[in-house]
Every structure is written in structure tokens, then in C-alpha cells.
Amino acid sequence: MLQLATLINHHAAFRPDEVALVFEDERLNWRDFAARVDRCACLLRWLGVRRGDRVATVLANCRELLEIYWAVPAIGAVLVPLSPLLLASGLASLLRDAGAVCVITQRSLAPMLDEVRGELPQLRADRILLVDGASGDFPDYRALLGSCPEGGHSPVPVAQDELFNIMYTSGTTGLPKGIMHSHFVRAMYCTLFAAAWRMRPESVVLHTGAIVFNGAFVTLMPCFYLGARYVLLRQFDAVEAIEVIARERVTHTMMVPAQIIAVLNAPNFAPEKLASLEMILSLGAPLYQEHKDQLNRLLPNRFYELYGLTEGFWTILDRTQSLRKSGSVGSPPCFFEMRIVREDGSDAEAGEVGEIVGRGPSLMLGYYGRPDLSDQAIRDGWLHTGDLGYADAEGYLYLVDRKKDMIDSGGVKVYPKDIEEVAARHPAIREVAVFGVAHEKWGETPVAAVLLHAGASATASELCAWINGRVGARYQRVHAVQIMDDFPRNAAGKTLKREMRDRYNEGKEAGQ
Structure with a gap:
């Protein structure tokens, strides 16, 4: 048997006074952090969450999120971390796909969950907990921690091939997929x-x-x-x-x-x-x-x-x-x-x-x-x-x-990274992303979107000429340069090239 949640109790036993977690003004030692994990585990069991059930979190970084990360596997349940940047339809589809029976989130997202609750019959209102205070039908996570029966429970033994979590892909290439990781x-x-x-x-x-x-x-x-x-x-x-x-x-x-x-x-x-x-x-x-x-x-x-x-x-x-x-x-x-x-x-x-x-x-x-x-x-x-x-x-x-980012220009494979490496050397460019757009002659042609350093001065045409004068082949020349205030990114901070491509095409259609 392999139970990762025993790590927390191990450190609480052998390194109780060492600092485990620092978040803003909070500093928890291993003894205190283990006590919080245990209280959370007891709360989940009191709410009827059982071994194999899916528990979703929809939270920005906070101390509670870390204690939930360890409490869920401690009762043999499955962790499903979701981004608080999701829109209602996306959140509902992932909660439905995972079959989540409990959601721990924040008050700012309560209206969205209230909106989609009818699409999630397996999710009871009393199992939608808010870490920063009750709202409507949804109870306060912190208050429940103080009112549920006392704990002192031991982590549930699990086999090493049992599910620890379902991680949903960021969705940069289509609908997110739930990636299953075992305790092993x-x-x-x-x-x-x-x-x-x-x-x-x-x-x-x-x-x-x-x-x-x-x-x-x-x-x-x-x-x-x-x-x-x-x-x-x-x-x-x-x-x-x-x-x-x-x-x-x-x-x-x-x-x-x-x-x-x-x-x-x-x-x-x-x-x-x-x-x-x-x-x-x-x-x-x-x-x-x-x-x-x-x-x-x-x-x-x-x-x-x-x-x-x-x-x-x-x-x-x-x-x-x-x-x-x-x-x-x-x-x-x-x-x-x-x-x-x-x-x-x-x-x-x-x-x-x-x-x-x-x-x-x-x-x-x-x-x-x-x-x-x-x-x-x-x-x-x-x-x-x-x-x-x-x-x-x-x-x-x-x-x-x-493979999905490769540009086929006149039958020649063009790799955006090759062009990005050249553009990144320009002293005014802080970040660059190259993507392919449709071209009536070549099929596809590269476009470079750039972010400039603070205080830098350069025009799109100047940057385009600079890049095209330094790439290694004619087919790597960019069709245009877009200067942007910021790139669209997912929760992980990854640049969403597909969204940039769509915006560029929309702008072209609008004659911008």
C-alpha cells in the first residue's frame, strides 16, 4: 500500500516545529499544518465524501488549497484541481466530466456555480463550500471546519495504482482532457x-x-x-x-x-x-x-x-x-x-x-x-x-x-521557434510568439506577435524588417508583426497561440 497523505503526519511526528508553509502573513509548522489537513479530511468524511469520490477545487492560490490537496487523498478520494479562470460552461463541463460530488471554491465564483448547479445533479448545495464565507445555499468552509466532529483519523490505505488526481489539460488544443495520475x-x-x-x-x-x-x-x-x-x-x-x-x-x-x-x-x-x-x-x-x-x-x-x-x-x-x-x-x-x-x-x-x-x-x-x-x-x-x-x-x-504549431508555407515546414529565437534578440522585444495564418499564395505564412520592454520604441514595420533581415531562410520571413500589450495566457502562464491567431484573423476580416 502507498498512501502519500502519510507524508504530512510523518513530518508532524518527526519535524513538528519546522516551518512547513509560508503564505502571506501565515507561517505554519508541520504540527499545525497536519492538524489543518486532518480537520479538512474529517469535514469531507462528515459531508459523506467517500473513497474514490471526486473532490474539485476551484480556487486561486491560498493556504486552504494546499491543505485540501493533502486531505482529499488522505480519505482515499480523488483530487480534481480546476482553474478559477474557467467560464460557466467550461466549469460545468469539467465538473460533469469528473463526476465531482464536492466542490471547494471562493465566494466570487458562487454565482457561476449557482448558475450551473442544475446541470450537475450529483452535486448537492451543502457540498459546495466557500473558503471565504457563506453565500446563498453554499456554506462557509472555515465555519464547517470548526463545527464538524473532531478528527484524529488515520489516512485510508490505498493501492499504488489507485487515483490520486485528475488533472485537466489547459485546453490550448481543444477540449480539456482529464489526465489520471495514480498514487505511484x-x-x-x-x-x-x-x-x-x-x-x-x-x-x-x-x-x-x-x-x-x-x-x-x-x-x-x-x-x-x-x-x-x-x-x-x-x-x-x-x-x-x-x-x-x-x-x-x-x-x-x-x-x-x-x-x-x-x-x-x-x-x-x-x-x-x-x-x-x-x-x-x-x-x-x-x-x-x-x-x-x-x-x-x-x-x-x-x-x-x-x-x-x-x-x-x-x-x-x-x-x-x-x-x-x-x-x-x-x-x-x-x-x-x-x-x-x-x-x-x-x-x-x-x-x-x-x-x-x-x-x-x-x-x-x-x-x-x-x-x-x-x-x-x-x-x-x-x-x-x-x-x-x-x-x-x-x-x-x-x-x-x-506539430500543431508547424507552419506549412508553400510545402516547406516552417518552425515558429526558429523565428522566435531570432526575434527575441531584438533589444526592444521582451516576448515573442510566432504563429501561422492563411495565405492565398503560400497556404500559410508566419506572423509575429511581440511585447516590448517598458519604454522601448519600435514600430511594427521596423521590427518586421529587422527580423526578416536575420532569419536563416526566405520562407522564415514574417508576413507581419503585431505589437500587443499582453498575450492571452492560460492559468499556467502559457501563451495561447490559437487565440492570437483567431484574433489576428478577426482583425483582418474587419479590415483592421
């Missing part, structure tokens, strides 16, 4: 990532983004496994993140590329303020070489990069290789295998581009309720990622692009 898979997150990041019980781990997306578990699970200190921000703010790192002596942090860029350009950025860091992990999307070089120059021997899918395959660029293999996203960890395959399914040679295929002990159980999609993704035990890349002679992986 999450245990692999604990142990393998703890070793990869060189974490220890004395580490201080900062998380600045939303913890509802799977990338957060890359540092959350090893931190709680080791009994290290977890510092959580309510939301990402580059200036605040720098000050917290300096004040708390943070040793490990992970960010998506847009957050790393924002930190590097923050008005209070100074390498000495980040001197305590032993790891700066980039994940979620490729960090452009320009920014990797800047980071390695200003904060040497700290940069790691993770390429990974929630479905369960990873490669890791270790800090010891971040200069020697700076264009790479690393190699598969121990117990993982990787292949690069051609369209006919045969293995590609070193340096030859193909689809990235991998397997290892973190593979998902499948997509919830969609065995057809599961069979498409995992074939003969290998996860087909839909990403394009190549391996060098040493087995290090180099990303080329997503």
Missing part, C-alpha cells in the same frame, strides 16, 4: 524530482504561479516529500518574488519563461538578492536562448530546464550541463526512455527531426473516460507527445516545435 505516479514526482533538483529537508521552495496546473507539482511534491519549507505567493508578481527570495532565503523556484523574463526585467532585480537560489527551473515552454544566456551570465550554475507533459514523460537539463548543452532541454532521467520517430514509425538518426516518444514510471493511467484518446496517446507503452525534436549523438533532446 505522484510518488515518482516526489522521489525523482527531489533527486533531480538536489532538494533536501532544509530547502526553501518558492512557488509564484497558480498551483492548479500540473507544473506546480514538479516542485510541490518533492518539497512535501522531504519536509522542506514551501513558500506560496497568492499570484505572480516579479517585484514581490525577488523580495520574497531575498527575505526567505529561497533555494529552489520554478517559473514559466514569461515569469523568468519579468524577473530579469524587474526594477528591483539584482543578482545579490537572488544569491540564495540553488535552482531556477524553467518549464511550460522553451526559454529562448537570449534569456538563457542572460540568466546564466547573471546567476551562474543555477539554471535547470524541464521538458515534460502532464501525460508523463520528462527530460531534464541539469545545471551542470546548462552551458555545454544550452540549446537542449536535457536528457531523460533514470528509468525513462526516449525515441525520436519518423512518420512511418521507424527510429530517426541522431540530428534528424521526428516526433518525440517516451516512456517511464510517471506515465498517466490514461484520459478519464476517454479510452479512445488514451490508446492514441500511449501505443505499446510509449507516449506519443505530438512534439517535434531531435536527439544529438549523446542523447540530449532539442525541441523543434509542436
Whole structure:
């Protein structure tokens, strides 16, 4: 039997006075955090939540979300973290798909849940709990914690292949799919990532983004496994993140590329303020070489990069290789295998581009309720990622692009990442995203959307000429440059290229 929720009681028994969690003005030691997890578990059982039931959270970062994350598996139930940015129709469809019998959320979302409650017959009003006060038919989570029968219960034993959570994909490529992770898979997150990041019980781990997306578990699970200190921000703010790192002596942090860029350009950025860091992990999307070089120059021997899918395959660029293999996203960890395959399914040679295929002990159980999609993704035990890349002679992986993002211009494959790497070198450009749009002659042609540094001055036509004068081939020239105030992003901070493409097309149709 493998019960991850026993980790909390273990640390409460053997490291009770060590700080477990820092959130805003709250500092909880392991004894106090374990007591809160136990109270939450007792509340859920009192409400009738049973082993195997789905418990959904629809919350922004808060202390309650972390205690729920550990209380749900403690009673053998299944965690379903959902983004508070969902609209009513999307929220209803995911709650219905997961079969959630309990939802813990916030008052600002109560009207939306009231609106969709009729579509969710399995969800009773008394099991829609609000962490910041009752509203209408929905009770106050904190008040119920104080009124439900006393606890002292032990975590329910579960088999290692039982469900720990259902993580819904961000929906950047269509309708979200529920990715099923077992207790065993999450245990692999604990142990393998703890070793990869060189974490220890004395580490201080900062998380600045939303913890509802799977990338957060890359540092959350090893931190709680080791009994290290977890510092959580309510939301990402580059200036605040720098000050917290300096004040708390943070040793490990992970960010998506847009957050790393924002930190590097923050008005209070100074390498000495980040001197305590032993790891700066980039994940979620490729960090452009320009920014990797800047980071390695200003904060040497700290940069790691993770390429990974929630479905369960990873490669890791270790800090010891971040200069020697700076264009790479690393190699598969121990117990993982990787292949690069051609369209006919045969293995590609070193340096030859193909689809990235991998397997290892973190593979998902499948997509919830969609065995057809599961069979498409995992074939003969290998996860087909839909990403394009190549391996060098040493087995290090180099990303080329997503298959879905590849642009077919006049029969030639154009990879947006190649153009983005060029554009990112322009001194006025802070971020760039390249996507394909329809073209009457070439079929598709690339367009670059950019964000400028504060105070930078450049016109779209100037940037277009600069980029087109430096790309490696004529077919990589961009048709247009759009200067934007910000990019549309999902809860994980990933750029939504599909939405940008749609906006561009709408603007063209409107004659803008």
C-alpha cells in the first residue's frame, strides 16, 4: 500500500516545529499544518465524501488549497484541481466530466456555480463550500471546519495504482482532457524530482504561479516529500518574488519563461538578492536562448530546464550541463526512455527531426473516460507527445516545435521557434510568439506577435524588417508583426497561440 497523505503526519511526528508553509502573513509548522489537513479530511468524511469520490477545487492560490490537496487523498478520494479562470460552461463541463460530488471554491465564483448547479445533479448545495464565507445555499468552509466532529483519523490505505488526481489539460488544443495520475505516479514526482533538483529537508521552495496546473507539482511534491519549507505567493508578481527570495532565503523556484523574463526585467532585480537560489527551473515552454544566456551570465550554475507533459514523460537539463548543452532541454532521467520517430514509425538518426516518444514510471493511467484518446496517446507503452525534436549523438533532446504549431508555407515546414529565437534578440522585444495564418499564395505564412520592454520604441514595420533581415531562410520571413500589450495566457502562464491567431484573423476580416 502507498498512501502519500502519510507524508504530512510523518513530518508532524518527526519535524513538528519546522516551518512547513509560508503564505502571506501565515507561517505554519508541520504540527499545525497536519492538524489543518486532518480537520479538512474529517469535514469531507462528515459531508459523506467517500473513497474514490471526486473532490474539485476551484480556487486561486491560498493556504486552504494546499491543505485540501493533502486531505482529499488522505480519505482515499480523488483530487480534481480546476482553474478559477474557467467560464460557466467550461466549469460545468469539467465538473460533469469528473463526476465531482464536492466542490471547494471562493465566494466570487458562487454565482457561476449557482448558475450551473442544475446541470450537475450529483452535486448537492451543502457540498459546495466557500473558503471565504457563506453565500446563498453554499456554506462557509472555515465555519464547517470548526463545527464538524473532531478528527484524529488515520489516512485510508490505498493501492499504488489507485487515483490520486485528475488533472485537466489547459485546453490550448481543444477540449480539456482529464489526465489520471495514480498514487505511484505522484510518488515518482516526489522521489525523482527531489533527486533531480538536489532538494533536501532544509530547502526553501518558492512557488509564484497558480498551483492548479500540473507544473506546480514538479516542485510541490518533492518539497512535501522531504519536509522542506514551501513558500506560496497568492499570484505572480516579479517585484514581490525577488523580495520574497531575498527575505526567505529561497533555494529552489520554478517559473514559466514569461515569469523568468519579468524577473530579469524587474526594477528591483539584482543578482545579490537572488544569491540564495540553488535552482531556477524553467518549464511550460522553451526559454529562448537570449534569456538563457542572460540568466546564466547573471546567476551562474543555477539554471535547470524541464521538458515534460502532464501525460508523463520528462527530460531534464541539469545545471551542470546548462552551458555545454544550452540549446537542449536535457536528457531523460533514470528509468525513462526516449525515441525520436519518423512518420512511418521507424527510429530517426541522431540530428534528424521526428516526433518525440517516451516512456517511464510517471506515465498517466490514461484520459478519464476517454479510452479512445488514451490508446492514441500511449501505443505499446510509449507516449506519443505530438512534439517535434531531435536527439544529438549523446542523447540530449532539442525541441523543434509542436506539430500543431508547424507552419506549412508553400510545402516547406516552417518552425515558429526558429523565428522566435531570432526575434527575441531584438533589444526592444521582451516576448515573442510566432504563429501561422492563411495565405492565398503560400497556404500559410508566419506572423509575429511581440511585447516590448517598458519604454522601448519600435514600430511594427521596423521590427518586421529587422527580423526578416536575420532569419536563416526566405520562407522564415514574417508576413507581419503585431505589437500587443499582453498575450492571452492560460492559468499556467502559457501563451495561447490559437487565440492570437483567431484574433489576428478577426482583425483582418474587419479590415483592421
